[in-house]
Amino acid sequence: MTTTQQNINEKLIPILEQISDPEIPVLSIMDMGVVRSAVIEGDTVKIEITPTYSGCPAMDVIGDDIKSALKKAGYKAEVDLILHPAWTTDWITPKGRQALEDYGIAAPLDAEADKSVLLEGKQLVKCPQCGSKNTTMISQFGSTACKAQFKCNDCQEPFDYFKCLK
């Protein structure tokens, strides 16, 4: 119960990789690390997902999307929401981090750096548009629960930073 290992049947991975986070469509739920287990029992797939943030409205949509994708693949699906172990931004895969950056969202820094960025205004977050670290936080909270708002002082573009959650 306390393991952070995912237990996912390999046959299901291609199906699950097709399902994206409704708020960040470039990111699959696998890249996001929210699928904690997926096992096949007869004609039923039992899946456990964990929310990024408690109030994340995307979770209900993700649950429905999983059910319909598995139905297409000929499975019945039971989706359970689990809280423990709690999701951390460390579970976003390297591919997912790259997808975030390409999409214009700065990927989360480690916990220490995150703190000095959000609290002390240190310039460590890289602008996803031009790569400059000459950036300023506008607000600790952004367009969704998981993001903060930044602007780049060089190319002048505003952008989202995916906050570290650990």
Next chain:
Amino acid sequence: MNQNLYNYILGIADNSLILGQRLGELCGHGPSLETDIACTNMSLDLLGQVRSYYQYAAKIAGDGRTEDDIAMLRKEREYVNVLLVEQPNTDFGYTIARQFLFDVYHFLMLTELEKSTDLNLSAIAKKSIKEVSYHKRFSSDWIKRLGDGTKESHDRIQTAINDLWTYTDELFHQTEADKAMVEEGVGVDVTKLKEAYYKEVENVLETATLDIPESKYFQKGGKQGIHTEHMGYLLADLQYMQRAYPNMEW
């Protein structure tokens, strides 16, 4: 059903529900876009946490009531949130002062609840504390900015702190359910959080060049369902949809 556990869960969840409702009122009305988004984000976090608590409470009640019934269909006297969280958004100073005075408590409480022998509560606490640490950063930061800002901002945040101070002591009152749950290793002994709470609050107030209120007169009653006059109006707003259109769903 385990009545003490049920009541204990409501004691935690109602605080977050009512504060979440207050913050949600600012959606589209915050003083600036950034603070508006911040308040509604915090509201969303709190409501998300509340869903986990009420789902668990509904399971314990086992009488067919759902999380929504528990959240939406109780009478005023059946809500056991502290008086602090129901206080209105008089101005941004009050919103921030209320948030800060609650966040410091909330963070300390969750830190202890993580150790609960009840695995559901411990899991919810572990999840919530990550979010609440962001809330506390936000509100502490604004206390400092307003306190150490202009004369106007200083005076207004000081007024809000002075006014809301009277509701802080109630955070550390134990209910019967609290006592029973502490006994079983499930609940948090809130009386033990008091010292750390005031120490942290006073530190931030000092940094913010604000005075620590001296009044020793404290209000209480929320935990027993006796609320301030603001609560009825808040519930009228919160419950309107379910009362007007019973059983409606998203």
